[in-house]
Amino acid sequence: MEFYLYLALFSPLVGSLFAGLFGASPKTKLAGIVPTLLLFVSFLSATKLLLYILDGGAPVHVEMMTWMETGSLYIPFGFIVDQVSVTMMMVVTIVSTVVHIYSNGYMDHDKAFNRFFSYLSAFVFSMMILVMSDNFAGLFIGWEGVGLCSWLLIGFWYHKESATWAANEAFIMNRIADLGMLIGIFLVYWNTGTLQYDQAFAAMATLDTDVLTLMGIFLFIGAMGKSAQFPLHTWLADAMEGPTPVSALIHAATMVTAGVYLVVRSNELYSLIPHIGLFIASLGAFVAIFAASMALVNRDMKRIIAYSTLSQLGYMFAAAGLGAYWVALFHLMAHAFFKALLFLGAGNVMHAMHDELDPFKMGGLKKPMKVTYIMMTLASLALAGIFPFAGFFSKDLILEVAMIEHHYVIYSVLVFTAGLTAFYSFRLTALIFEGEERHKLFGIDPHEAYKFMLVGMSPLLLLAIIAGSFKMTYFEMVTAVLPEVHYHIHSEVLAWTMNIGTQLFVIAAILYAYKKYTTIGMNIPDGTSATENSFIYKLLKNQYYIPYAYERFLVEPYRSLSTFFWTQIDQKVVDGTVDGIAGILYQTGEQTRDMQSGNLSTMLKWMVAGTVAMLSLAVVFGLAVKLGA
């Protein structure tokens, strides 16, 4: 079994290194095929491990080698495959394989094809380290690794300044959050003496609540950065500068779920501090509605899907915060499938529309792009939470959790958000696929994507549809490590009302969206209508002016401070000192060069002068010795 663990872990690395060999060469098909195959191998190993765990096998725990052994600190390169990590591994490998297959077609015309696959596989490797590690330090390595690869991939087209800016923003925001996470890890080590999950959590049961609160808060700050919770959320929307497969892999399924994974993994900690859990849940609910509101009016296709991701992350944190860790993980899994599918479909549309992002410029694409239409619609249905698709089971569970735990505010917020989710998802699909064909005005002739790309996307479609049926198997498996909480609403009437009511609400939202956006001859928003100039619309359109506030109140002062430090202190003081010292040495050399005049007579005079100096030294020291003795 350890063999499969190492195979699953290191195949992406080998693929990345292989593609990296071709980094400077022109595009070669091999650089795309080999990483994809290796990732498929990783997927097969993960499947084998999953079957093993399902069969009741004990978690596979290996220690590859020692990393640090100093004093009482012992950190190994250790990996564990237990129920939680095998779930994450499956999610990561499935989505990564599909994205790799897809990228072979999507990045077909890109010059930096080889480099892309190198970065992509490197990302998968880092993510695997993150989920398979058995201690906080290894988690942190993977954490930073995915941050780095995300930066590389968002800024993949580095000639575009907007892309590099977005990449920097993502990385810096993550870094700020990582400071919190590091403090959390330090606190863990300081109070428990170890960073291994099992030992640390066992020791935490005896600790003081205040300490645990601090630990939980700081670790969650790290999760906030990675999973783009408010206020560290602006990078996610801007990260859409990267190629669409990157958005599908990183910002839908894997990296942004790392924060959720952290909270789920640390469930033993968060169970001890339920007040922090409540805060997390409230924040999650807030983010859910916050992001959904911004997606309502956006005119950028990928951004809408990005806000939808943000919103669903809020759902996951809400579940985790309320103690329903297995529910959060389940929603993570289901969400990964249909969100990745949505992104990939959007990629198809982008390619067909020559990188156009405004859905108002599209329309009626269901005729030329039938398969993509079906895929995106089904994915949107899953996202909205319609029975029997995957989203229904996971989302509904979260709503039940909120109701059972008597957090009615959270419940109502989440229900309302479900409606908003349905609305904006179908606003998007309606604008793109239904209605009149506005794209003809721009002379664009769209065509469907390559067959193999569509075939590659089909596993995700399948999973988006049937993942709900895994619920029971999954529950039995994962509650070996996660708290086993059954969520049953005692009153049958209430249960049915909730389910049916939510479904009706969602379906109503879908129909409203369709009606609004598929009427032939509807008004395109052009900036003059009353709705557009209303305060709320402007607020939502500008993302609540938060990026503007960050730019004005954080970035600008920091930039002027940095400039000040650079010109005044670094250049004048530091450089001046260093140059001054060198200058002194140089000047001394220049002055004393005259001593070396080549004239013997002068040099003899210098010699006598030196002798006199040494004689005087002898006199002085001799006198000192004699008088001291």
Next chain:
Amino acid sequence: MFEAIAFYLFAFLTIAMFFITVTTSQALYALTALASGMIFISAFFFILGAEFLGAIQIVVYSGAVMALYAFGMMFFDTTRDVKEKQGNKMIVSGLSVLSAVLVVVIFAAPMVSENITALYPIAEGVGNTQGVGMVLFTKYLIPFEVAAIMLLVAMISGIVLAGKKMDLSLTMMSDAEIRDMKLDQTKKVLS
């Protein structure tokens, strides 16, 4: 008492001679003054009971070294006054006076430890020459041999540096070659 008279006399003479050596503008005067200074210094050696050293001083210094200098002066135009661009007189005299004062101070204030024991004490009953020989050829044998090699090297270097027409060696040529060489010279002279 004789010792005191001799000391002061020769001291005065030596200082005078050496002073002339360093200040005169004529090279020949300097050479002569130096030679006489050497002789007077050997007088000191005799006063101090180092007869062998005194004899060596006269033979080597006044005899060989001065002769060498005299030969060297043959190459240079010694009738011409030595024109010297004088440097700063103050620095020169100041430095030397200062060094002299410092050395005297070092000697005057007794900084040397009082209990120095002789390494090779002067033997009783033997003369200075014999005593020197006893120490030189036993304890100082290796420096002696090394000094001999050094003198050999100096001699060879002197020959090489100053010799002329040394690429031709009459002893290594056969009679026929010598005859041919002489005929060539004659031909060159007559033509």
Next chain:
Amino acid sequence: MMEIGLNHYLVLSTILFAIGLVGVMRRKNLLLLFFATEILLNSVNIAFAAISHYYGDYTGQMFAFFVIAIAASEVAVGLGLLIVWHKRHGNIDLDSMSTMKG
């Protein structure tokens, strides 16, 4: 004053050494510079012999002996070089010999 002690000889040696230093610093003709060097060596010899006499040790005389040997070979080599230089440059003035300028 009548009794000649070690200090007298040492002071004499110092005075001669100072005269030698003056010569070394002052002379611009290379040959005359060599003369001044000889003075230095001789003054040191006096000091060695004096110490040897007053401490009853042969070591001083041995040292003086070797100094003389060294001075002799130094003169030989030095004059040889001086002759070669004179042949090349025609004069032996120190101020013109500054090819080793730093």
